[in-house]
Amino acid sequence: MEAVNQTTGTRLSKRLRRQRAGRIWGNIFAIAVFTFIYIPIAMMVLFSFNDQRTNYYWNGFTFEWYKYLFTESDLWGYLVVSLIVAVASVILSLAVGVLGAMGLMRFEFKLKKLISNSLYIPIVIPEVVLGISLLMLFEVAHFPLGYWSMILAHTTFCIPFVVIIMRGRMAGMDMSVEEASMDLGANRITTFFKITLPMLVPGILSSAFMSFTLSIDDVIITNFVTGPYATTLPIKILSMVKVGLKPEVNAMTTVMVVVLILGILANSVVQAMLKKRASANKKTYF
């Protein structure tokens, strides 16, 4: 009896030991992957402090470029173009995409299958193909290249993501409250604004975030539909890359990363507070 126990004991400890070893190797692997992903960012931040007109090698530490960025730099104008294009595309793609997700989920109509499948085209085909096809469209339609061509292009590649995210959220939702609202005498439009839309807010927020990040960093498609009078920050950077990036650009992107991380932290703090308040409320009720 004891012998049996002993063998299962050693087998168990062997299994545990193997598990622990696996966990350690897993962590080492993950750290290696994170290192690989973060080395370019570390270099980016480091070279924003580089004392050189154009970044080629490390030449000493300076704060000059941050001073330059906040006083003389013309990069902010390009960032403003990027932001205008991104915000407009987010609004447009949400309007078309959220409604579209509802329509595609609830109604049967001719071409439904075709439209539903066509949503995957912008997601799966190489961006360069979508870029040239949109350029051709604007040329044929004699549509001027500028703000609107960029906004229309960005909206086109954002809509599919909005529809797919929203469709996923709607599938997991109880929509009987909508029927209840209509039974109680509200019309479809009132029901949409008072019942459906509030329920969809989390999905809308994540679609908006997704669309915004896709739009703000797009290079491949924007490069085809950008105009002479309006250029986004990534396209400006693309034109600078050929002759070498100034540390000013590194300083700009570093500032943007810091803002992004602060935003993420602020968001998680707010979420935690909301959760705490929700559980506190529960306590008072029960």
Next chain:
Amino acid sequence: MRRMKNAPAAATAGPVSIWMIIFVMAPMIYVFVISFMTRDPYGGIEAKFTFENYTEMLQPLYLKVILKSFKLAFYTTVICLLVGYPMAYWIASKKPSTAAKMLMLVMIPYWTSSLVRLYSANLLAMPNGFLNTALLKLHIISEPLNLLYSDTMVLMGLLITCLPFSVLPLYSSIEKLDKSLIEASKDLGARPVQTFFKVIVPQTMPGIVGCIILVFIPALGMYYVPDVMGGGKVMLIGTLVKNQFLVTKNWPFGASMAILLILITLAILWIYTRFNKLEDLEVV
């Protein structure tokens, strides 16, 4: 009366349908048509039917570019799968709150200008950059490695841009894994390797194909990666397509190469839909 009944469907699905027809389907058809036309001497398009744009691709110069693109995209995809899968598995094995943080860590670089990240990776590989300096100091090499503007650097660039994309679809399908099936497989005496290939891999197929679609296909078309990492010396299909439209103005030839890229994409999707539903594809 009938019209009123269709009003909600038209109001909701109408805009998205019209948008997809105007901005996606019509231009694609136009690209297809143009690919059979002739370029006129002024860089415009002449409505003369020809197969020449497709046969031109068979020229050794272009064939070499196509083959190299395939090779680099293939390596990128294999490495992304080999690194991304265990990474996604590792994240999925953490408790939900930790997993969310780890995913965030994977995504932050993806929200940072990819051009600046690529250029910064180049700085590391400069002849007098940190990598060469370190290797020289450690006496591993006796003279600086000439890494800059090589195929290896383009591959590195593709990995830097694509790796985050590969972790996400893999993570969402690994997270959905039915753990009881893994237990059942173990209880029935399967070795871990058997369990992995017979139970885990088939179940996570939507994520694996999602990863291939998010890595292999973009890698063929990402023209700025060879531009920055290859310094104009390395050319891939994407660069070729871009140049036909923005530099040499040979739209019909560019269109025929775009059609080639579309056919490759469709082939991968077609294989996928033999086994799974399009709606299950993990791409978001």
